[in-house]
Amino acid sequence: MEKIVFATGNAGKMKEIKEIMCDLKVPVLSMKEAGLELEIEENGSTFEENAVIKAKAVAAAAKSIDQGIVVLADDSGLEVDYLNKEPGVYSARYMGEDTSYRIKNQSLIDRLDGVPDEKRTARFVCAIAAVMPDGDVVTTRGVIEGKIGYEERGTNGFGYDPIFYLPDMSRSTAELMPEEKNNISHRGNALQAMKEELKKRRV
Numbered sequence: 001m002e003k004i005v006f007a008t009g010n011a012g013k014m015k016e017i018k019e020i021m022c023d024l025k026v027p028v029l030s031m032k033e034a035g036l037e038l039e040i041e042e043n044g045s046t047f048e049e050n051a052v053i054k055a056k057a058v059a060a061a062a063k064s065i066d067q068g069i070v071v072l073a074d075d076s077g078l079e080v081d082y083l084n085k086e087p088g089v090y091s092a093r094y095m096g097e098d099t100s101y102r103i104k105n106q107s108l109i110d111r112l113d114g115v116p117d118e119k120r121t122a123r124f125v126c127a128i129a130a131v132m133p134d135g136d137v138v139t140t141r142g143v144i145e146g147k148i149g150y151e152e153r154g155t156n157g158f159g160y161d162p163i164f165y166l167p168d169m170s171r172s173t174a175e176l177m178p179e180e181k182n183n184i185s186h187r188g189n190a191l192q193a194m195k196e197e198l199k200k201r202r203v
């Protein structure tokens, strides 16, 4: 493998991905860094389906520039049990892509108004898909369990982190240092599993 291209346009994700994969000997490039710009329609109904759609679309575009690359993609989101696992695969699109997370987060807090602690369970899910240089497709999944808080807390991370509360740590994921979050997060777990897959296949 010469390099990894990560099929994401989300800067918050990309920052975490680079931190988690910094121990690899090959460069990990964003789509932009690889000179790839494309719009991808995420019309799958599961995180895995969407991750595979993104990885395949970018692998097809990247083929013309380079042969020995692995393309990875991340599809992730927040499942709130009380809301029948909403926003789920629609996490980025919830209330519109351009709506600020201050507003999206407040909306979820409001929808859980009066809901007691024990019913505020939620999880972040992350599916990582890889398209290997030989065209093989592999997926891994990581999950982190938590609860929806009563207010936004913390300024680290991105997206729904300020309302995702970890009872064991008495902090939201936006109050964790980047390394602390990466060690336990859905994305950290899914990417560690993917690193094992890459090692196993010696790509």
Ligand code: ITT
Residues within 6 Å of the ligand: 007, 008, 009, 010, 013, 042, 054, 074, 075, 076, 077, 078, 091, 092, 124, 157, 158, 159, 160, 161, 185, 187
């Ligand atoms: P790409 O498809 O370009 O990768 P995206 O933001 O559209 O970027 P997704 O469709 O996978 O990505 O949506 C993921 C959304 O889930 C993301 O925009 C956040 O709102 C939320 N999310 C995922 N992981 C998160 C995390 O670690 N912390 C906070 N929010 C997260």
